[in-house]
Amino acid sequence: MTAPATELFATAPNGVAWKRGPGGTSSAPEFLAALATLTDSGGRIAREWNWWQDGRRQEEEGRVMAVIGQWDHATPPPGGYMTAQQLEARLDAGHAERESQRQARAAGYDKNLAMARLRLLSAQATTGFMRHVLAKPASAAQQAKAQEFLAASEQEAAALAAQTGGPDAVTDERGGLPPARRERHLDEHMTFFRHRLLREWSSGQQHRFRQLLAMPAPQPVDMCSECQAPADWHTYALSLRLWPGTPEPGSTAAKIAALMPGWWDRCPACTGYQIRHQWGGTGALPDFDADQWRAMLKPVLRAVFAPAPPAPPKQPDRRAALEMRLRAAEAEAGRLRR
Numbered sequence: 001m002t003a004p005a006t007e008l009f010a011t012a013p014n015g016v017a018w019k020r021g022p023g024g025t026s027s028a029p030e031f032l033a034a035l036a037t038l039t040d041s042g043g044r045i046a047r048e049w050n051w052w053q054d055g056r057r058q059e060e061e062g063r064v065m066a067v068i069g070q071w072d073h074a075t076p077p078p079g080g081y082m083t084a085q086q087l088e089a090r091l092d093a094g095h096a097e098r099e100s101q102r103q104a105r106a107a108g109y110d111k112n113l114a115m116a117r118l119r120l121l122s123a124q125a126t127t128g129f130m131r132h133v134l135a136k137p138a139s140a141a142q143q144a145k146a147q148e149f150l151a152a153s154e155q156e157a158a159a160l161a162a163q164t165g166g167p168d169a170v171t172d173e174r175g176g177l178p179p180a181r182r183e184r185h186l187d188e189h190m191t192f193f194r195h196r197l198l199r200e201w202s203s204g205q206q207h208r209f210r211q212l213l214a215m216p217a218p219q220p221v222d223m224c225s226e227c228q229a230p231a232d233w234h235t236y237a238l239s240l241r242l243w244p245g246t247p248e249p250g251s252t253a254a255k256i257a258a259l260m261p262g263w264w265d266r267c268p269a270c271t272g273y274q275i276r277h278q279w280g281g282t283g284a285l286p287d288f289d290a291d292q293w294r295a296m297l298k299p300v301l302r303a304v305f306a307p308a309p310p311a312p313p314k315q316p317d318r319r320a321a322l323e324m325r326l327r328a329a330e331a332e333a334g335r336l337r338r
């Protein structure tokens, strides 16, 4: 007869005592680390940021669950366990509460306010863009114009900020708030942009792979609430709408999209500078070209995006440009209405 194995206990930070089951091999610190991972949903992005390899997430989760599975509560919690029905009722109540809050916000949706918030974000991005240009202007004429645009966008942003109050409290049509969208966009950025590109570039495109891999994980607050890019990317005229769809065939938006490559893919919170640049005229910076844009990018953005610089500026006739500007504003408004 063999002596029974020594029983192993561990106490979680919430005071619940756990006991290792028969045949278990993990130590108490290993178990507590696995438990911490399982319950720390806030740390998920930091943990998974570099899990770009195929199947890596499943592998890591499997490891955690294998350790957790070796342990059980040492004593039932006070009051016993909830039944499946009780648990379900509790989850349903939580869901109903969030849903009623969402509906209350949706009822207070203010389209003008929502659009002012987007214009505010775009004006802030333009301010950033002009600062990048002014860090190394190509000519005195460009410097003067960039200063003028900077002052105009700062003024516009200040006026819009006064109009919108707390922009994070501005609800969308469905009662959604910007902070929740930023959290979701960070998750999507990691899973559908970062991990996908790293897999694609891991064989062959070593420079781009290393640059992207070295990019630190943003915090949710750093993200754009309208697309999957960090908000800072919009100051470089870069958007990341991962699922932009396509404009309705025959619509004004479809016509503009055909005339202006990149217009449809642009996030509404991004600087509108590249569109002004394509229109040319007094809205464009003199002597600004794709090479200057490329040079002002952060190294990671250059590595990821610069192989496809924006199309060189076109010179449409002035009347057509004005008409297009009007239609673009209408189409943008239409997009927000949907």
Ligand SMILES: [Zn+2]
Binding pocket: 224, 225, 226, 227, 228, 229, 234, 239, 240, 267, 268, 269, 270
């Ligand atoms: Zn965006």
